[in-house]
Amino acid sequence: MNNVRTLRDKTPDSEKITINLGYVDLGRIDLLVQEGFYANRTDFIRMAIRNQLGTHTEAVSQSIARHTMELGLRDYSRADLEAMQRAGEVLHVKVVGLARIASDVSPELARATIGSLTVLGALQASAAVKAALADRIT
Incomplete structure (x- = not known):
């Protein structure tokens, strides 16, 4: 009897920061x-x-609306980006929170479909995808 299941890698729900205090x-x-x-x-x-x-809740809400940014978690799968590529569209990502680009997205596909990337929070993507998009990350 095979009762072993593969579990997804747990994505951390926070980002580590370092601060200096007096x-x-x-x-x-x-x-x-x-x-x-x-x-x-x-x-x-x-x-x-x-x-x-x-x-600052109101100021943040107004800024998000003004910049047409998405708030929270935004996933970009390979299928999403392939559909954008077939449609000849370029994605301009603006996220406040966490933006994740799936691990099976190639650097070539990311460059072909992502025109700009603004993430206030954290970006999770492979090192190769991050490197391919380095000149598009603001």
Whole structure:
């Protein structure tokens, strides 16, 4: 009996960033963590970022609408790009969030179908596709 299933690779739902903080600010964060207000430094920083983004919700919404950007996750499959190529269309990607170009998309297909790529957040694509589109990424 064969009960082994292949699972999809899990795509991370976050992007790692690095920040530099002054010693005093770091100490104040550590004090709040020690007092039990936050589970750890990361918890504090995530909450601070969410609170700050919450104060700018309207500005972000207006900017997204003004720039006709997609918000959230946008996947581009090989079939999507092949259909664009057959139709003779060029794609101008504008995403706030995560843009993913499928792993089976060749660099040649990406260059033939993607005219520009603006991603505010993260772009997941093969190294070869990223290199092929390097001059089109803004």
